[in-house]
Amino acid sequence: MYPRVTIDVKKYEENVRYMQGLCRDNGLTMMAVTKVFCAAQPLVDVLNELNVDFIADSRIENLEAMKTDQKKVLLRLPSIHEAERVIQHTDLSLNSEIKTVEALNEAAGRLGRCHGVILMIDIGDLREGVFYKENVLNTIREIKALKHIDLTGIGTNLTCFGGIVPTADTLKKLIDVIDMAKRMLKTEFEIVSGGNSSHIHLLLKGKEIPEVNNLRLGESLILGRETAYGKTIDNMHQDVITLEADLIEIKHKPSFPEGEIGMNAFGQVPKFDDYGLMKRGILAIGKQDVDYHEIIPYDTRIRLVGSSSDHIIVDLTNTENDYQVGDVLKFKLSYGSLLSVMTSKYVGKRYV
Ligand SMILES: Cc1ncc(COP(=O)(O)O)c(C=O)c1O
Numbered sequence: 001m002y003p004r005v006t007i008d009v010k011k012y013e014e015n016v017r018y019m020q021g022l023c024r025d026n027g028l029t030m031m032a033v034t035k036v037f038c039a040a041q042p043l044v045d046v047l048n049e050l051n052v053d054f055i056a057d058s059r060i061e062n063l064e065a066m067k068t069d070q071k072k073v074l075l076r077l078p079s080i081h082e083a084e085r086v087i088q089h090t091d092l093s094l095n096s097e098i099k100t101v102e103a104l105n106e107a108a109g110r111l112g113r114c115h116g117v118i119l120m121i122d123i124g125d126l127r128e129g130v131f132y133k134e135n136v137l138n139t140i141r142e143i144k145a146l147k148h149i150d151l152t153g154i155g156t157n158l159t160c161f162g163g164i165v166p167t168a169d170t171l172k173k174l175i176d177v178i179d180m181a182k183r184m185l186k187t188e189f190e191i192v193s194g195g196n197s198s199h200i201h202l203l204l205k206g207k208e209i210p211e212v213n214n215l216r217l218g219e220s221l222i223l224g225r226e227t228a229y230g231k232t233i234d235n236m237h238q239d240v241i242t243l244e245a246d247l248i249e250i251k252h253k254p255s256f257p258e259g260e261i262g263m264n265a266f267g268q269v270p271k272f273d274d275y276g277l278m279k280r281g282i283l284a285i286g287k288q289d290v291d292y293h294e295i296i297p298y299d300t301r302i303r304l305v306g307s308s309s310d311h312i313i314v315d316l317t318n319t320e321n322d323y324q325v326g327d328v329l330k331f332k333l334s335y336g337s338l339l340s341v342m343t344s345k346y347v348g349k350r351y352v
Contacts, residue, residue: 002328004348008039011237013046015221018235019200022051026203031056031073031193033218036335037342039239040064040067041335042351054092060074064089068094073217077120083107092116092152094193098131098142101149105277108148117143118193123173127161140181152179153191153214159198165228166199166234168209171303175211179328200226219335227335243295243331243341248311249282250325255305265308279316281323286310289344294337298330313333 016032023030026273031054032047034040040060047055048068055062060082063072074093078086082101086093087266089109095101108115121136122129130136143151156174158164171194181187194212197220199344202209220226224236232238255275264270266287290309303315316323323329333341341347 001348002287003243003283003346004147004340004350005241005243005333005351007040007043007241008237008239008351009046009351011240012043012222013050015224015236016046016050016052016238018233019217019221020052022112022200022203026208027213028194028203029053029191029214030333031214031216032221033057033075033077033196033216034062034066035059035075036218036222036338038062040214041067044068051313053093053214060085072214073118080106084111087111087113091116092118092191094118094120094128094155096120096122098139101143101146105146105149114148114150116150118153118191119143119151119154120172121125121154121156121177123156123164125156125160125162125164127159129156132177132294133266133282134291136177136186137180140185140187144185144187152189154181154189155192155214156189156195157191158195159228160196166195166202168189168202168207171209171212173239175209178266189323197221197226198228201228201231204233223333223335223337226352227324239332241333241338241342243285243290243333243337244328245283245285245331246328247314247323247325248284249280250323251280252277253278253280255315270306275315275317279313281316281329282308283312283314283329285347289347290337290340294334294340295331297335298332300327313315 006275028233032052033056035058039057044066054071054073056075058076071091074090080091080100080103088108104115120129123129130139157168173225191214192212195216196216199215222240236342255278256272286309287307288309290305301319305313305315
């Protein structure tokens, strides 16, 4: 059945093993992030077998559903409304709002548990975290006063919203906060979570940040690349997951629509270039499953023309292959397309 993704479990295992080694050699623990593949159990099983330090996901539903004995971490700041679920199904969560941590404290008290919190500091990427220039010490003091919360760590996230690259200078802002907490509040952090796959370029260049002792890694494990500059990592696989979709129509048609151009199915007025007559194919996969800009054909002579909800239109004019209806085209995936195809229930999942 098509469309489908093929997920190479062995390649994922080799990637995780490699990164686990790199982290270990640099004195880092690793949180393996599962959200990009919706915490699919066959890949979670790999993490179980390799005994990763932590499994992390941004969705509480994924953390609830996965079968694991590894420590579980909620990556997205908890919603205050899901405090009880967070306590029940995770060991640690990343936090920046005292009101939410208080709700977690109450829920933990009710359930007779103690919950670990990693306080997120925003050092310039401008997504989550207490801004480093604000009174972070107050927040630390307030969290430490809570009976059922353990302030296990401090962390930061970069290259997610603002595209800020982790450098020694940028990370110094986090380290200054840590030093201040040590000096003023005698607070030590068991975990200093320095970032995500964008941090790896520092490891590869041998630029160790000694204060950082943990990374949260998703994309690098599945796409075999660091995310500060998008460079592939030697010894890692870039093709753990590939997409296949089948051709349901192949016709020679003009490349420029005929008639008055109004709105397309998405309320936009489309623009076209006229390439003359074209051999056009239609794939049985569409916007509902994936953004066509984010898939890369293995046959590099195929051009992606556009898509509607259920169709992607391809230009087959220049390919050397004589594709027929029913033939299957294979695609490499970006992080964005991986997220959406793994989430789409219309895309089959095949493990090899
Ligand atoms: C807070 C946080 N940390 C780490 C990650 C993992 O990032 P990456 O996939 O770039 O390694 C994410 C995203 O999934 C995240 O939201």
